[in-house]
Amino acid sequence: SQQGEEDPQALSIQEGENATMNCSYKTSINNLQWYRQNSGRGLVHLILIRSNEREKHSGRLRVTLDTSKKSSSLLITASRAADTASYFCATEDMRFGAGTRLTVKP
Amino acid sequence: EAGVAQSPRYKIIEKRQSVAFWCNPISGHATLYWYQQILGQGPKLLIQFQNNGVVDDSQLPKDRFSAERLKGVDSTLKIQPAKLEDSAVYLCASSLSEGNSPLHFGNGTRLTVT
Numbered sequence: 001s002q003q004g005e006e007d008p009q010a011l012s013i014q015e016g017e018n019a020t021m022n023c024s025y026k027t028s029i030n031n032l033q034w035y036r037q038n039s040g041r042g043l044v045h046l047i048l049i050r051s052n053e054r055e056k057h058s059g060r061l062r063v064t065l066d067t068s069k070k071s072s073s074l075l076i077t078a079s080r081a082a083d084t085a086s087y088f089c090a091t092e093d094m095r096f097g098a099g100t101r102l103t104v105k106p
Numbered sequence: 107e108a109g110v111a112q113s114p115r116y117k118i119i120e121k122r123q124s125v126a127f128w129c130n131p132i133s134g135h136a137t138l139y140w141y142q143q144i145l146g147q148g149p150k151l152l153i154q155f156q157n158n159g160v161v162d163d164s165q166l167p168k169d170r171f172s173a174e175r176l177k178g179v180d181s182t183l184k185i186q187p188a189k190l191e192d193s194a195v196y197l198c199a200s201s202l203s204e205g206n207s208p209l210h211f212g213n214g215t216r217l218t219v220t
Contacts, residue, residue: 035209042214044211048206048208093205094199096148096151
């Protein structure tokens with residue numbers, strides 16, 4: 001089994017800026033998922049990227065996957081205060097790391 | 107569609123007492139997960155069910171934690187006896203299938219052990 005490990009642990013930016021967070025994993029995967037968690041709530045699924053995909057978009061979100069480096073990145077463009085949350089990645093075994101805590105200042 | 111339902115929302119107990127959490131997944135979801143999330147940490151997988159069978163319980167402290175999923179639908183997670191370090195949010199999630207479909211989470215049960 002394995003889990004994704006996110007970095008940085010914390011990220012603070014101004015509204016309108018872009019936010020990039022990374023995920024690393026250890027063994028081969030079939031897919032990788034990104035989730036968001038607002039304080040006091042359950043996680044919400046953002047995007048799933050399969051191992052044969054290099055990039056995927058959903059609104060202001062862009063996810064890339066580099067299977068040779070066993071890493072993925074999540075880019076949030078034109079961030080908003082409402083994007084303030086913790087972000088997690090997970091591979092098929094659905095184990096999560098410590099997450100990236102994103103703070104977007106108005 | 108209705109989301110994943112969990113109850114209770116909050117629970118306060120004293121150490122050495124017992125507690126149980128209930129989860130009703132989204133209809134038709136075969137896979138169900140229980141996670142423990144301690145404040146400031148990521149969710150830790152406790153147990154995964156596929157229908158009513160256990161797929162992974164390697165991180166479940168079996169001396170005090172137990173879980174069941176009757177008829178492959180609802181699930182309960184029990185702690186007996188509770189310790190102070192069990193204070194956490196217990197999250198339930200379900201998905202259509204194992205490993206390749208999104209998880210849908212409930213809002214969790216916040217447990218405080220005093």
